[in-house]
Amino acid sequence: MLQRLGQISASRPWRTLLVLLVFIVLAGVIGGPVAGRMNGGDGFTPPDAESSQATAQLERATGEETSPGVILLVRGDDAAAQAAAGGLAAVPGVARAEPGPPSTDGDSRLVMGTLRAGVDDEEVAADAVAAFEGRDDVVVGGGAVAGLQLSETISADLGRAELFAFPLLFLLSLLFFRGRAAVLPLVVGITTVLGTFLVLSGVNLAYSLNVFALNLVIGLGLGLAIDYTLFLLTRFREELSKGAEPREAVATTMRTAGRTVVFSAATVAAALGTLTLFPLGFAESMGLAGASVAIVAGLASLAVSPALLALWGHKLARKESAAASGRWHRIAHGVMRRPGVIAVATAAVMLVVALPALSVNWTPVGADAVPTGNSARTLSDASEAEFGGAATTPVTMAVTAPESAAGEVETYAARFDAPARYLGSNTWAVNVEAPGDAVGEQARALVDDIRTADAPFPVAVTGPAAEFVDQQATISGRLPLALAALAALTFVLLWLMTGSIVLPLKAIVMNALTVGAALAPLVFLYDGVEPTNFLVSAALIFALSTDYGVFLLGRIKEARDTGETEREAVAVGIARTGRVVTAAAILLAVAIGAFSTSAIPFIQQIGIAVAFGVLIDAFVVRSLLVPSLMALLGKWNWWSPKPLRRLHERVGISEEGREAVPA
Template identity: 35%
Template sequence: MFSRLAAGVTGRPRVVLTLTLIFVLGAAVLGVGAFGKLLDGGFDDPKSDSSRAADIVEDRFGGAPNLVLLVTARSGTVDDPAVTAAGRSLAAELAEEPGVRGVASYWTGAGEVLRSRDADAALVVATVDEDHADAVVAKYDADRAGPVTVQPGGWAAVNRDIGEQVTTDLATAELVAIPVTLVLLIIAFAGVVAAALPLGVGLVGILGGFAALSVIAEATDVSIFAVNLATALGLGLGIDYALLMVSRFREELAARRDRRAATVATVRTAGRTILFSGATVIVALAVMLVFPPFFLKSMAYAGIAVTLVTMLTAVLALPAVLYLLGDRVNALRVGGLVGLFRRRGAGKAAAGAAAAGPAPAEAPREATESPFWRAVATRVMRRPLLTGLPVVALLLLLAAPVLHVSFATPDDRVLNPGKPSRAVGDVLRSDFGDNISGALDVVVTGQPAAEALTDYATALSRLPGAGRVDSAVGEFQAGARTAPPGPASARFATDGATYLQVVPSIDPMSDAGQDLARAARALPVPAGSSVLVGGTSAYLVDGKSAIGDRLPLAIGLISLATFVLLFLFTGSVLLPLKAIVLNGLVLGAVVGVSVWIFQDGHLAGLLGFTPGPLDTSMPVLLFCIAFGLSMDYEVFLLSRIKEEHDAGKPNAEAVATGLARTGRIVTTAALLLAVTFAAFATGSVRFMQMFGLGTALAILLDASLVRGVLVPAFMRVAGRANWWAPAPLRWLHDRVGLSESAPVAPAVTVPAPATEPAGLPSPTTPSRT
């Protein structure tokens, strides 16, 4: 299969590249339009009670308030005549804005609940359409002359600030990641031409992802955050796959092959590895489609598209480029760190060769192994339990903070305090008795009698954490009606339905806020009616349920699919199980570290965030991305170990050789990919910081402790069982498994002390995979 593919690519390389160029131009044109179609939010379950309640409030009552203007007196109180006049004028001005409705304020009869405790600030609240929200928020975010200052808050402002910050953070991350990545690639390849190829492959993947998002956004909701993943994953996988392909091609050239034979061998070996690697990443990403929030579905759309395009580019277009370049892939050589390592290795190899006598004429001209990684594998396998068990203990220790993890949906506190919507949220929580932006929306459909509705509102106001209840039958606090129905009460009633706002006196994201939502749902409903409870706390309860209820299914699907793919790749039953268990250890450690940093607050000052519960969708996203990328490196390593094993080498030698010939590639790829994701930690949105830092940590742990220690330790203990499968499964693998590989050429191993640092791949001593 891969030999035929390689023959086709080398037969018409210019045709392949022309088609690739056409695709790139089309994807660029299509992808530019994606940004105007992507949406904020997407963390809720659209079929949950809270979402259904929000839809009814939007369709039948004009929507719950989502814009809060914090109006602060420059001097005096909000009851001073000049401030009162300014407040009334501001409310009237806001009511005239396009897309704005339901304006209420402290100065227009909404009550003292919209005035701060010390009376130096008051609120104007309104509902604004999504299409007009950004423009309205931007207008009132500007400095204003006069006796008051105005700051926009509420969900309309929070979503705008998050969207703007994510866009800024993405640009900053790219400014950090791309130059650093390019420098590291030049060091890794010691040549500008070879270093440019991974960036080219990554760029094609990114453009393909943007184009896919543009098309998908025409049919369904897609989150703006998918852009971040498309960029990071495209760049990272482009580096992974191109590094693997280019290194193998240079190795084949070094083995005195002509460029056509080198290209065919490269596609047949590295191309097969990339195909399985990409498949494991796609499977891991596809699992996010089982979760209802379109934030996670959007990440799946972006990730699958980027992985597929990057994989095909690496297997089709890149070999065509390599075939045309031939030896010129090593053009524009650059000396540096790798050159230093190569000269040291060459000097030791020359000394060893002088002592041993002349080398056989048929030996390859170049070393193909990392002495450091062979030494690591050898030492680990000499005492596998002694070296492996402490690593397992360390990963379990890092995972320990998971035992006290808590979750929330994103609110203004994911932003840094400098953002206006975050500042408004802090004031609402500290200076106002009730948090109107965190109100529960209790929708009652049917025709309950006024007395029954009054009893229901009274019962709601008695619930722990309920500050007050606003309704069509008046205002209630602590089980008593505190105000009769007034002009503002009319907005709570329509034909066949009414709704009540339960304004909490507690943080709606807290455990007490969630208990309030559950208690409201547990109350007996008025006779002849049905009730849906929505609002901030209800969203959080439903969001946790949507994730938690489907998590076992997701874990089962990703484990089953990974097992099947790795079995088809290796023909082993034990190796896929080993990979799943070790990945689980790494992911547990990463989530534990995330809890320690982002929930418990360690490193908060350094990274500039406010500690708080983990966002409900982030662990799922982190799990799927990290699992897929970990399997990426698992396939890299197992591919070479299996190649050596199939060539007849004993188990321990096959493992040592496999790690020696992939160690540099995995280390380099992991370092570059970690830089790409860690760049997101430079941003100012807490959940994106967690995603970037957590993914980078997972990659580094996997490439070092897992691939360097746990895999060789496990495979040494398992021995022949590594490749065992029941007879029916062996029969199945013989017929449907892909086992095409190139003959293994003898390797020239450069002797070196075990303490020699792991260098990056040399242009003349590439790792063989």
């Protein structure tokens, strides 16, 4: 099938490129505006959690949101605060606005604006910001404004990432691809990004996606496009150097490297797809976007590359440096001379590096995620410094009881030194003031105390601390399933490729080591890490580690199937892939590393962790751990029980026209 696809694309390259141009234009027109249509909310709390259900119950009873969505910091006296409250109350979507407590020095006041339930928070926030634009005595903040300004920052980050990544990637592509071949990854990259935007436009109609997913689309889309085109181009040049004509070289490239691209795209999509097992909007959006971009990148590279390879033909020929190939060959044999020592030492160092990841401090996404200079961040900082955190939301209980049970409800609320307020619809609200940070240890302990205490009526707890507790509980509950799915999908795909059960198991363990080592820097660089951000980073690193593993295993298996000895097959595979994996890792680290230019800390964290992980995988795992472990296991690398071996003979995917040497 791959040869047929390559033949269709290569036989009429100009027609293929014309179809590609039409597709890019349509994808840009239809999918380009997807950023403005993504309104999946913050996505960090599961919708079926107790806190979410309590919030929904309170909103149904009052027709209002449970906490102030827009907060004003007014520099002035009570009269100024009253005037500002009137202006805020006039904003469409604001249910009420009330002056809050004064600052500790008495020079400022807070005004709390509660939004109507069901309104578009960002739209109301934009109107509120516009209503007080130009006022030096009023700072507009709150959760809704923070969400608006995060979305605006994301859009600015996309532009910054493009300005940073594209020129640098083009220069590096010129260095690694040489000549006109440098155009190939950029063409496939643009096709991948716009094609994924088009796919996500359709997905967004059925499932509201989080806007943060767009950063992943650009970084991963460019990175995978570079990887896949580099794999295909390298094999095409190799075939040309053997004397093959361009059409013949394209056919061989699609049968060999094309097969590797298929497996790589499938493993990356499967790994990132496991994020959808967590019922958190941010994780689900990243999983859907990541799986989509991997599939689109694979399809784009396999459909577009043959046309350009056939069109330019011998003009792309470039003799591989014998010195570079020989150097990687010698490194592989050098490692395999002392495989036990090197395997143990490398694994031990990676374990030590990974240990800090076990002591990470989990923190939620709050107003401090908004970059300094935005009004929501200014208000948040002022709330802590001047008001003792008065703009934070308390722990809120939704008590289900009739109005006639007022005495019992008030007695229950008195246990927590809190007043009870009847809202209607058999719902009472009890706001308990938690000391310290709104999501700190004391607030979370209070949530646990309320939930474990006996109550005369059904009680559900909400508020920032309760939402964070529910998020962590959801992640802990779904993590075993997600890990099992990740391991199972990776195992099955690598088994289909190799026929071995040893190689997939070994790949899973090595990928886990890489993930741990790559996430450790976040512990040292940041005071806290948002849990779902940690999940996304781990899934990305695991996926990309498998990506390079597939490419290397493909070449080792090919060398072994042609009769090379076990160790020589490993050395040949590393020699043929060493330079290309190194180049691909550097390019992908730049593409994903563009995340680190984001003004939002938890987006920065993804860029740093993934770039670090990719480089560890290319320079440590593929250079030291893979050859040493393969030398230790020898022919047992390819072992599989007889029933599975027979099954693989029936369903395994092998290169067309090539018979494998049995294990």
